Amino acid sequence: MLHTNPPHLKYTKEHEWVRDDGGGVFAVGITEFAAEQLGDITFVELPPVDAQVSQGAEVATVESVKAANDIYAPIGGVITAVNGELEEHPEIVNQSPYENGWFFKLEEVDAAELDELMDATHYEAFLKDQ
Amino acid sequence: MQLIFETSRPGRRGVRLDPLDVPEATLPAEFCREDAPNLPEVGELDVVRHFTRLSARNFGVDSHFYPLGSCTMKYNPKLADAISALPGLAGLHPHLSSSPVYHGCIQGALEIVYETEHLLAEIAGMREVSLQPIAGAHGELTGALLIAAYHRAKGNKKDTIIIPDSAHGTNPASATIAGFKVVQAPSGADGTIRLDAFKNVMNDSVAGVMLTCPNTHGLFEPDVHKIADLAHEADALLYYDGANLNAIIGQSRPGDLGFDVMHFNLHKTFATPHGMGGPGSGPVGVGERLAPFLPGPRVTRTEVGFGLEMPPQSIGKIAAFFGNFLVAARAYAYLLCQGDEGLKNVARYAVLNANYILARLKDAYDPAYDTTCMHECVFTATRQAKAGVRAIDIAKALLDRGFHAPTIYFPLTVKESIMIEPTETESKQTLDAFCDAMRAIAQAAQDDPESLHAAPQTTPVGRLDEVRAARELDCGCL
Numbered sequence: 001m002l003h004t005n006p007p008h009l010k011y012t013k014e015h016e017w018v019r020d021d022g023g024g025v026f027a028v029g030i031t032e033f034a035a036e037q038l039g040d041i042t043f044v045e046l047p048p049v050d051a052q053v054s055q056g057a058e059v060a061t062v063e064s065v066k067a068a069n070d071i072y073a074p075i076g077g078v079i080t081a082v083n084g085e086l087e088e089h090p091e092i093v094n095q096s097p098y099e100n101g102w103f104f105k106l107e108e109v110d111a112a113e114l115d116e117l118m119d120a121t122h123y124e125a126f127l128k129d130q
Numbered sequence: 131m132q133l134i135f136e137t138s139r140p141g142r143r144g145v146r147l148d149p150l151d152v153p154e155a156t157l158p159a160e161f162c163r164e165d166a167p168n169l170p171e172v173g174e175l176d177v178v179r180h181f182t183r184l185s186a187r188n189f190g191v192d193s194h195f196y197p198l199g200s201c202t203m204k205y206n207p208k209l210a211d212a213i214s215a216l217p218g219l220a221g222l223h224p225h226l227s228s229s230p231v232y233h234g235c236i237q238g239a240l241e242i243v244y245e246t247e248h249l250l251a252e253i254a255g256m257r258e259v260s261l262q263p264i265a266g267a268h269g270e271l272t273g274a275l276l277i278a279a280y281h282r283a284k285g286n287k288k289d290t291i292i293i294p295d296s297a298h299g300t301n302p303a304s305a306t307i308a309g310f311k312v313v314q315a316p317s318g319a320d321g322t323i324r325l326d327a328f329k330n331v332m333n334d335s336v337a338g339v340m341l342t343c344p345n346t347h348g349l350f351e352p353d354v355h356k357i358a359d360l361a362h363e364a365d366a367l368l369y370y371d372g373a374n375l376n377a378i379i380g381q382s383r384p385g386d387l388g389f390d391v392m393h394f395n396l397h398k399t400f401a402t403p404h405g406m407g408g409p410g411s412g413p414v415g416v417g418e419r420l421a422p423f424l425p426g427p428r429v430t431r432t433e434v435g436f437g438l439e440m441p442p443q444s445i446g447k448i449a450a451f452f453g454n455f456l457v458a459a460r461a462y463a464y465l466l467c468q469g470d471e472g473l474k475n476v477a478r479y480a481v482l483n484a485n486y487i488l489a490r491l492k493d494a495y496d497p498a499y500d501t502t503c504m505h506e507c508v509f510t511a512t513r514q515a516k517a518g519v520r521a522i523d524i525a526k527a528l529l530d531r532g533f534h535a536p537t538i539y540f541p542l543t544v545k546e547s548i549m550i551e552p553t554e555t556e557s558k559q560t561l562d563a564f565c566d567a568m569r570a571i572a573q574a575a576q577d578d579p580e581s582l583h584a585a586p587q588t589t590p591v592g593r594l595d596e597v598r599a600a601r602e603l604d605c606g607c608l
Contacts, residue, residue, distance in 0.1 A: 042600035
């Protein structure tokens with residue numbers, strides 16, 4: 001199946017994306033592939049704002065009819081905003097994984113950790129093996 | 131079909147009470163309700179017809195094939211029902227066990243507990259068994275508490291349990307409730323634990339390792355001895371989740387494979403119907419190291435008969451009385467009926483039947499693993515999904531063909547998974563009818579995918595909106 005993974009994002013093997021919003025703010029969400037694999041998402045649990053998280057920590061949960069999955073922090077930092085809209089309307093993640101379906105925003109991140117992530121080309125190659 | 135409330139007519143009664151012939155007592159006003167309860171007003175015949183019709187809509191193993199993977203939904207002989215309904219067992223007052231004064235009245239019941247524990251211990255190669263835990267996950271929790279008691283007694287500082295991603299889903303919850311941290315060990319492309327990855331997470335902080343074997347991919351763990359050695363070198367204990375014991379009973383014993391502690395699911399393997407909330411029974415078995423810590427009191431046998439004793443290092447009671455005693459009575463009857471050869475045949479036919487289904491379906495559906503299986507086989511519907519037919523459509527289409535759906539979307543490690551466990555109790559004719567239905571569905575997925583999206587059409591209710599049910603949970607009726 002063809003996915004349009006925006007070229008300006010960074011990706012993880014756990015199918016999260018990171019977007020540089022400028023001003024040291026980074027948005028995090030899950031990829032179209034992940035949303036599709038999960039199926040219709042029924043519940044999203046978001047982390048508390050101001051939480052300090054390290055790279056790879058479990059920070060959110062996403063549930064579909066099929067399964068519950070953890071969302072990991074692709075990079076460490078401080079959570080400065082969460083997308084509360086998802087709590088009422090989790091289907092936004094399926095409808096708009098790369099725009100309105102963002103999960104949380106991070107600040108005070110480590111640039112080196114960001115460099116470890118895949119770009120869209122590498123992520124698509126990674127998906128081919130999935 | 132009408133709700134019983136819709137058949138209600140004002141004033142209609144099934145039973146008329148005799149006129150009051152004693153003085154009427156007056157309850158304090160705060161205990162009285164203001165309005166009469168909203169109950170259906172129906173005659174006896176209305177009630178009989180309503181519940182007879184409802185019962186005819188029941189879908190169970192007594193009426194249909196039920197190949198729900200990982201769950202062992204097998205047929206349980208009616209003899210076990212008859213035994214557990216014997217008045218001398220069903221009518222026993224549990225408090226007869228509370229004082230030695232009454233133990234003379236319950237020698238037979240104590241003997242059933244004693245003998246069942248010993249037979250289960252022999253089957254599993256364990257030193258002792260406790261029948262107390264009342265469910266599989268309760269047995270897991272008891273096992274995790276026993277592991278904790280062992281390390282506490284030795285002064286070991288260990289806080290972690292390793293659980294592979296192919297284990298039963300309840301294992302991490304049980305270990306967490308017992309106070310442990312859980313670390314996952316991944317399985318490889320062949321569906322079994324990767325020994326190198328296991329070594330990476332194995333260290334001195336590990337108190338125990340919980341394995342399901344065969345695992346939830348329906349595969350036997352070939353490195354189980356090596357895993358046992360690695361665990362024991364670090365003084366970690368190995369836990370066997372007995373949910374899949376049906377696959378190996380009478381053929382290999384967890385104790386001989388190196389396991390220190392395990393649970394049995396009497397309601398899967400040993401003749402108690404399974405599902406819909408019990409009653410179940412999840413006895414724990416232990417090797418030498420954990421025997422002193424078993425839940426108590428324990429049934430003991432002396433020259434004067436059977437008695438009860440609380441071992442000094444016991445973790446105490448983990449359920450009232452002896453757990454679900456009547457489930458144990460069913461298991462005891464089943465064990466005696468089957469005997470040695472009968473139990474060996476359970477595993478033989480469970481494995482043979484699963485491999486027969488695997489062989490008959492493997493050109494129509496892609497097997498998740500390119501190997502023979504144990505008691506259940508796992509397919510992936512990715513080929514059908516490309517044509518727009520997903521595992522859930524295949525499951526719903528089976529309902530129209532008179533079969534309960536297999537497990538779908540579990541194990542989580544397999545995409546569009548379909549997990550089929552036929553059990554030993556099904557005949558070749560039933561397996562063939564099921565395989566024919568599955569093959570017809572695979573053909574329909576190619577020729578007319580849309581027809582499968584509409585399934586089921588012959589059931590009392592059609593395709594349920596599972597997404598809406600989950601998103602708009604309404605507990606108002608509770």
